[in-house]
Amino acid sequence: MKKLLLLTFLLVSALLHQAMAQSRTVTGKVTDASTNQPLPGVTVLVKGTTVGTATSGDGTYTINVPEGRNVLQFSFIGYEPMERAIGNASSINVTLSTDTKQLQEVVVTALGIEREKKALGYALQEVSGEAANQTRETNVVNALSGKVAGVQIVNSSGAVGSSARITLRGNNSLTGDNQPLFVVDGIPISNATNTNAGYGGVDYGNAASDINPNDIESISVLKGANAAALYGSRAANGVILITTKSGKGTRGLGLTIDHSTTFDTPLRLPDYQNEYGQGLNGRFEYVDGAGGGVMDGVDESWGPRLDGSIKNQFFGEGPWVASPDNVKDFFETGVTHNTNVGITAGTDKANVRLSLGNIDQTGIIPNTDLRRHSVGLNAGMQLSDQLSANASVNYIQNISDNRPANGYSGDNIMQQFVWFGRQVDISRLKDYKKEDGTQYNWNYNYHNNPYWIVNENLNSNQRDRIIGNVSLKYNFTDWLNLMVRGGSDFFTDDRKRVWAMHTLDYPQGRFYEQSIYRNETNFDFLLSADKDITSDITLSGSFGGNNRKNTYRMNDVLVRALAVPGIYNVSNAVGNPSPSNYRSERVVNSLYGTGTFGFRDYFFVDVTARNDWSSTLPAANNSFFYPSVSTSLVFTDAFNLNSNVLSYGKIRASWAQVGNDTDPYRTIGTFSANDPWDGRPNLTYTNTLANANLKPEQTTSFEVGTDLRFLQDRAFVDFTYYSKSTTDQIVNVTRSGASGFAYQTVNIGEITNKGIELQLGGSPVQTAGGFNWDVLVNFSSYRNEVVSLTEGLDSYQLGLYWGVGLEARPGESFGSLIGSTYLRDDQGRIMVNAAGRPRVGPTDVLGDIIPDWIGGVRNSFSYKGFNFNFLLDARKGGDVFSVTHMFGQYAGVLEESLEGREEGLLIEGIDPDGNPNTVRTPAQQYWQGLYGLHEAHVFDGSFVKLREVVLGYDLPQSLVSRVKLRGASINLIGRNLWLIHSNIPHVDPETAFGADIASQGFEFGALPSTKSWGVNLRLTL
C-alpha cells in the first residue's frame, strides 16, 4: 500500500509538472559527414533532460524542446557525438563525422548503466541479439555456445525443451548451482533448473529458456564477480544481462516477421554389434518373453549368432537376423516451427514494442512436444521534461502434452536400448497394446514397450509465467536523477506424470501431480549523479537500495494405484494417496553505492560497495558487506602511442568481493514425516545436521586484462587473466553416517579458479568489391583447485552414481571422478583372478570433469547480400563416466563386445601367482565382469563440433521496396551438424545426466542430442 501511494504521488506530481510546462518543436536532418547519406537511428536528446528521440529512416527528426532548455545532443555509435545550441532556430541539420577512434562502444553494465566499454576495468563481452538468434535456437542458453570466451554450456539431452547448464569461468561453489544470474531489463529472473534427472525424472527445462530469443536486443556477459558486485550474492557466478528490444529510437510503425522451420535428428547413437541376438550364454528359446523359455526373459544380447535360421520370437516364427537400425528407427524427425512478429511504434514522447512469439515443436522421440506462446510488451513514455516511465511485461506459456523421461529409469526409453536384443525389429512393436489392454513387447520381464511408454505414460506440464517491471526516472538537474523500479518474475508450473495400468513397474497404474509456484519480486531505487568537474575530470556516482523477496510453494500428490484405468484423478485412487506440500520464503535487503572517476577520457577508476541483509542467515551473521574497485587506462591515448600498427590499447585491472547467503531453513534441524502408519504419525529426524552459526560465503576475485586493436582496427585481441577464490561456502558436506548425520550444513574451505580468456578477431580480407571475411576466436582455460575443505573432511561429494563419486578433494581439481580401479601390481600391471579376469582394486581418482580448455572459432563471409558463417566449437579434456558404456558392454549390445565371443579373450595381466595370465575368459564373463570396474568406463571428453552454419541472403533493397517492404532475408541454418571428433565411444561427449552439478561428468541413457537444420525467413515492413 505504501508503495502504491508513493508511486501515485510521483505520477500525479509529474503530470502536473508537465501540464504547466511550455515547449517548442525543433526539426532537422542528420547526415554522415563523409558520404552525405542520411543517418537513421541517431539519438537526439535535449541536454539536461530525458527528452529524446531518434532519427527516422531518412535521417530526419522532430523533437519538443522544453522551456528553458537550449542545447541538443546528437549521438550515434561509431560517430563523434555533437552538441548544438538551439537559439531561435526551429530547424537544425547536423552532419556527424565518424569517430576517429571508433571506440566509443557503449555497453550495458550492472544495474543497466550504459558505459563506454573503454571505461570498464573488467571483462565484459557482448553478444548481439542477432548473433545469438541466428540459428533460431529456442533456448537462449544454448544460443551462447561457442560465442563467449569463458562460457561453458552443457545440454542435458535432446529432449524437447530440455535444460542447458551454463557456467562462466568454471565452478566456484560446491552448492550445486554455479550458474550465472539472469537479469532481464534490470530485473533478476529465475533460471531454476527442473531436471530431477538422476535416477529417472523429467526435464522441464531451465527457466531462462522461457526468454524469447527474438526479443533480445543484446546480451552482456559479465563474467567475473568484478563486473557483478552490484547484483549481490547471486552474481558471484557472473551475470547474463539481457536487454530486450524496445520501440526506443523508432519513429512511426515498424513490423518484423520471422519464421523458421527446423528439423531435428539424433546426432549420435551408440555403435551396436549386429552378429548376436538376445539371450545369455549363447542360448535363447522364446516361449513367453518372461523367462518361460530359455533365456527369453533376458534383456541382453549374449544369445545365439544371428544366422538367419527360423526361430520362434516374440512375434512368432521368423528369421533370426540382426536389426541394425532398430534404435535409430525408433526416432522421428523432430520439427520446430518458430514464428515471431515484432511491432514497434514511436513518437518523440512515447515508444512501444509488441512481440508475439509462437514455437511449436515436436521431438525426435515419438509423441513428445512443446508449445511456447509468448507476448511481450515494452513501452516507454516521456511524462514531463524531467520524468519518464518505462514498463514491460512478458507473458510466456509453455505447454507440453508429453516430455520424455530420462535418467536411470524404466520410464526412459533409452534404458532398454542400452540393454536390448539386437534382433528386435522395432517396427513390430508399434502396435503396443494387446486386445485385453496389456502390453505387447519383445520382453516382458524388465522393459515396457517403448511405444507404450511414449503413448501411454505421459509427462505433461504447463508453465505460465509473467515477467514484468515498471520504472520511473526523474531528472532533478542535468547531472542528477532518481530511478525507482519494481519488478516481478513469477510462474506456476503444473506437472503431471501418469503410468497407465499394465505398466511393468506399476501394474495398477499410478500418477503424480505437482504444482509449483515461484515468485521473485524486487523493488529498487537508484540515485545517480554524473558531472564533469573540469574538462579533464569527470565524476559520477550512484546510491541505491533493493528489496528482494523470493517465494516458493509446492503442492503435490502421488496416487499409487488406480481403481479404473485411464482416470488420473485422486478420487480414482486405490489406497491412500500421498499428498505433500512445501513453502519457503526469503527476503534480502541491500544498500549499495558506486563511484567513478574519469580523467581525460583515458583513465578511469570505479569503486562499488554493497551491504546485504539476508533472512536465511542467523541473526548474528545476517549482514554482510562487500566492495570492489577497478581501473582502466587507454594507454594509446594517454601516451599518444596510436600508430598504424597499434590503433588502440587499453589495460585494465579489478578486484572485487561478493558475499552470499544460503537457502532458507538451514539453521535449525527439523523432523520430517513419513506416510502415517495406519493413521499413526511417524516422524524421523533430519539426516542433515543444521548449523545455527552459519556465516555468509565470500568470493574474492581479481582480474587483469588488455584490449588491443591493430591495423586500423582490422584485428583485435582481448585477453583476461583472472583468479577467484571462494571461502566459507555453505554446503551440506557428507559426514560419516555413523555420526547420526549423513550430511552437515557448514561453512567450508577454499576453492580457487585461475584462468585466462582470450578473444581474437580480425578481418583478413576486405575487398573493394564488397567481399569480407571475418574471424572471431574465443578461447578459455582454467585450473580449479580445492585448496581446503574443513577439519576432518577429506572429500566433498557433489554427486554419486553407480558407486562413482563426483568429489572435491583438497589438492585436487573440483569435480574429480572417484571410483574403482583395476587392481595393479607394483609395476602397474593389471592383476587378473584365477579365471583370467581383471580384479577390482581400491577406489581412486579416475578423472577430472573440468576441461583443459574450451574454444570456438567463427568464420563469417559476406558478399553483397550473401553471408555465410560457421562456428566450430571444441573442448579439450573434461572426463566423463559413461554408464551407457558400462551397461552396454554388460548387455553385449555394443560393438566391442563381439571380441572373443567364440574363442574367449586372453587378458594381458598378472595372475594370482605372479605369472603372466594364460587363462582365456569367455567374452560374456569378461565384459560383464567390467561392470563396477569404473576405470574401464571413464573417458576423456574432448570433442570438436560443427556448432552452427548459416547461409543467408538479404534481398536487394531495390527488389523489396517494390513490394513495400523495408527488408527481406532468407537464411539456411544448421546447428550441431557434425561431431567431428570425439574420444568417447557411443555417446555425445557433451551430454550430462542433468543440468545440476551433481550430474556433471556422468552419462547414462541420455536422450540423444540433436542435429538440426532449417530455414528462416525475415520480412521487415
Added chain:
Amino acid sequence: MTRLSKYKLCIALFLGLGLSACDKDFEEINMNPNAPEDVPASVILPAAQQSAVSRLLGANVNMTYASTWAQHIAKIQYIDEDRYNFRASDFSTHWDQLYAGPLLDSRLVIEKAAEAGNQQMEGAGRTWRTWIFQNVTDLWGDVPYSEALQGDAGNLTPTYDSQEAIYMDMLSQLETSNTLLASGSGNIGGDLIYNGSAAQWRKFTNSLRLRLLIHMAKVAPDRAKAGIESIMANPAENPIFQSNADNAQLDYLGAQPYRNPWFENSVTRDDHAISETMVEVLGEKNDPRLAVYAHPAEEPAEGAGVELDGEVYVGQPNGAVAQPSLPTVSRIGAKYRDTPTAPLYIMTHAEVMFILAEAAARGWNVGMSAEEAYEAGIRSSMKLNDISEAEIDAYLEQPSVAYEAQANKLEAISVQKWIALFGNGIEAFTEYRRMGYPSSIEEVPASFFPGRGVPLRFSYTNQERSTNKANVDAASQGIVDFLFGKPVWWDVD
C-alpha cells in the same frame, strides 16, 4: 560502510520505496513452516521401527545379500550379488540410512522418554536401538558405537569400537531395559511391534540378550554360559518368549507404501528363487515347510529337485555361472513373497528355543534339556508356518530329525535353527558364519572372488573411507577383497 541497525535500514529503504518486508522479522521469515523442530517420542518410535525393519529385513540387505549369502534363497536374474559382486553403493546407503535413520531416531526416543520420565518408553527405545546395533555389528564387525550418533554434539568422526566391546555394552543396555520396562511407569506410545505392551517388550529384551550371548558361545564361552544361566535361573525377573504370540514382528498394512517389502519387490522383480541348498536340506528330512517356503517349479527339468506331496521343488544353485530357465526353478513361497500383509520377523520363539537347545547341548543349565528345547523350537517354527500337529509329530520321529538319533547335536540344532530362520537372512548368515552349518554351504561356482570362500562380512563403505578415513582404515586391517580375510569377533573356529 558500517553495519546499520535494522531500524535505520528500514527508514532508508522506506524513503526510497516503502518496503513492506521491514515489518517482518528475519528470524520469523526463516522459521521453517513445513516441519516441526520438536516432537514427542511416541511419533518418533514408529518411524524408527518401520524404517529399521524394512531396511534390515527387506528386499536389499536381506533378500539380495544376507538371505542369499546364507543360501536360503538364490538369485536367478542379475546374479551379480549372489556371486559376491556387490554394489558398493548398496552398502553405503544401508550404513547411512541405518545410523542417520532409525539409530538416531532411537537415540531421540530414549532421550525424550528419559526427559519425560517415561521409563517404559525409554526401555523399549534402548531395546530397539540394541536390536539395530546387533544387526549392524553382526554384518560389519567393528563399527562406531560408543562415539556414534553424536554428530550434534560435535563428534563427526566416531571411532570404531571392537565388536567385543559393543556386545558387552549391548548386554548391559538390555539389562537396563529389562529394569525400566518392569518399572510399570509410563507408556510405549506409537508402538508398532507390541502395541505398547511393556510385558512383551520385556520378553523381547531378554530373548535378545539370549541371542547376543549365544553368538558369543564359541569366542567367549564363559561369559556366554554365565549370562544365559543367570537369565534362565530367574524367569520371573527375566521373562522370555513363551510362544509365537510373543514373537517380535512387524505386521505390514498391505497397502502402499506399507506393503511387505518382499511382496513389494515381487510386484516388479523376479530375481530370486528358493536356493538349492535349502531345498536339499529340507528334502532330506521330508520337511513340510518346503511347501511353505517355496512354490513348486512350474516346469521342472526331468529328475531335478525334490518331490513333496506330489509337487516338485527345484532350488537354484547360488551364484550360478548361468541364469536358469525361469519356469524350471521354485520361487519363494506365498507366505513370504506373495502376501502384502505378511509380517517380517524380528525374532521368534523358535529361535529362542534353538538358542536354549545349543546352550543345553553345550552343557549349560537352562532349566530344560537340549532335546526339549530342540523339539520345542521345531514345533514352534512349524506352527508359525501353519503345519499341523500330526505332521509335526511325524516329522520329529524321523531318524533325520529325532534328537537322539543325531550324531552331531550342535550341527542338528544349528541346521534346524537355520531352517527356522527363513526370512531372517542376517541371523541365518550369522548362524552359518558362527557354526559353519549347513555344511553344504560353500563358495559359489561363479564367485567374483574365486578361492576366497563365502563372504565373512559386509564391506565397509566408500563414504566412510572419505568421511571417517582414519577410523575405518584402522578397522579395515586384515580385510582382503572387501568381504574376506578377517572374520568378525564371534566368528571363530
